[in-house]
Amino acid sequence: MSNIKGYDTMMRFTNQSQVDNILIDTWHGTDSPFFMGRYLTNADRPGDNVPNPADKKMTLNEVKLLSANNINIVSIYQEIKFKVSKFDYDRGMSDVERAVSAAESLHQPSGTPIYFAAEVSLDSLDSGGINTLHQYLQGIKDALSSSIMNPNGYTFGVYGPQDTCRKIKNEWYSSVLTFYGKPYGTYYNGWTVKQDNSPSGYTGGLINVVDFDTARNSDYGGWQYHQYPFHWSNYGNMAMHRKKCLYCNRYIYEVHTPNSAGNRCTVCGYEGPMITPMSDQGGEQDE
Numbered sequence: 001m002s003n004i005k006g007y008d009t010m011m012r013f014t015n016q017s018q019v020d021n022i023l024i025d026t027w028h029g030t031d032s033p034f035f036m037g038r039y040l041t042n043a044d045r046p047g048d049n050v051p052n053p054a055d056k057k058m059t060l061n062e063v064k065l066l067s068a069n070n071i072n073i074v075s076i077y078q079e080i081k082f083k084v085s086k087f088d089y090d091r092g093m094s095d096v097e098r099a100v101s102a103a104e105s106l107h108q109p110s111g112t113p114i115y116f117a118a119e120v121s122l123d124s125l126d127s128g129g130i131n132t133l134h135q136y137l138q139g140i141k142d143a144l145s146s147s148i149m150n151p152n153g154y155t156f157g158v159y160g161p162q163d164t165c166r167k168i169k170n171e172w173y174s175s176v177l178t179f180y181g182k183p184y185g186t187y188y189n190g191w192t193v194k195q196d197n198s199p200s201g202y203t204g205g206l207i208n209v210v211d212f213d214t215a216r217n218s219d220y221g222g223w224q225y226h227q228y229p230f231h232w233s234n235y236g237n238m239a240m241h242r243k244k245c246l247y248c249n250r251y252i253y254e255v256h257t258p259n260s261a262g263n264r265c266t267v268c269g270y271e272g273p274m275i276t277p278m279s280d281q282g283g284e285q286d287e
Contacts, residue, residue: 004218005029007210008037008076008195010056019069027199027212035072035222037179037193037213038062040102040114045079063106063225068248072222074193075099075108076159076179078117082136084129092139093149100150106225108154113221115157115179115193116140122163133164134172141173157221162188177221182211193220228252234268239277241268 005028013019013036028034043053058073066073077099080086099114108114118133125133137158143149144156157177158168165178166188179193196212215222226245232254234241242251256265256274264271 002217004034004215004220005031006035006037006072006074006193006213006215006222007206008074008213009210010039010054011209012056012059013062013065016065016069019065019071021206022071022210023069025206027206033070033072033222033224035074035213035215035220036066037074037076037115037211040075040077040099040106041079043079045098050080057102058106060106064247067224067226068245070224070248070250072224073108074179074220074222075103075112075114076117077102077114078119078159082118082120082133084125084132087132087136089135089139092136092141093143096140096143096149100152100154103154104152108152108225109223110152111155112223113155113157113177115159115177115221118158118160118164118168119181120164121161122167130167137168137172155221157192162186166190179213192216226250226252232268234265234270236270238270238273238275241265241270 007022007027011018022036038058039056040058042055042057043050063073077095079095095116099116103114116137118137120133122130141156144154155177156173156175157179158165159179160168160181162180163186165180169176169178169190177192178190180188180191180195182195182197193213193215196214199212226247228243229246230243232241232243240253240255242253244251254267255277256270257267258264258274259266262274265274
């Protein structure tokens with residue numbers, strides 16, 4: 001499968017006009033859905049004492065807005081940049097607690113990843129610092145593996161420089177998803193998502209507002225929030241019934257469940273001849 005374009009940003013989306021500027025941007029081309037990397041929390045953890053922390057965390061209204069426009073979300077967790085004095089195994093455990101709580105409040109679906117920031121180059125660390133980083137990440141992994149701490153089964157992702165992502169993926173945690181920052185240093189080919197330099201000849205208005213990203217394929221963990229509060233509806237289709245999302249007004253479809261006589265759906269009440277569809281995805285061809 002081909003690469004998928006996207007973005008990440010600290011900017012919060014609060015209105016349709018902001019989203020429209022993204023929808024018409026040339027970077028993602030015809031990719032649909034493309035994705036937006038956003039932060040789960042602000043840097044307001046007690047004890048970190050970050051001066052004037054950016055108000056960068058997602059809100060539920062933002063999640064609904066992006067989802068209604070068919071934009072996938074990639075969840076990033078970063079309170080502060082890596083510091084040997086503040087990061088250890090226990091910090092990894094407690095960071096998962098904060099990240100999971102935020103993800104749950106935003107209705108992030110079960111089984112999707114959270115990319116935890118390990119924003120430090122290994123060149124800047126001695127062996128003790130590298131061990132501290134490893135212990136911090138082990139705390140994250142152990143907490144995510146706990147059904148008590150992580151009941152929704154959010155999966156393990158890391159965001160950081162290329163050299164750091166390479167070591168984490170190749171030497172410590174082979175199953176981790178990696179999201180590397182701007183392409184500095186020796187190229188790392190094991191990425192799940194990567195930041196790119198601003199595209200050559202780019203004429204859009206998003207420079208200095210977003211970072212431009214590429215996902216290797218659709219397995220990067222993008223998600224949306226949809227709500228279907230109503231029952232499955234009969235719309236006269238011989239194969240399927242449907243229900244509409246409260247936010248985006250798009251439908252999901254499900255194949256009929258026939259009664260013993262095969263002439264009535266026991267879910268939506270459709271009556272008549274039934275056929276087996278080639279797919280249960282539905283769409284305009286089924287209207």
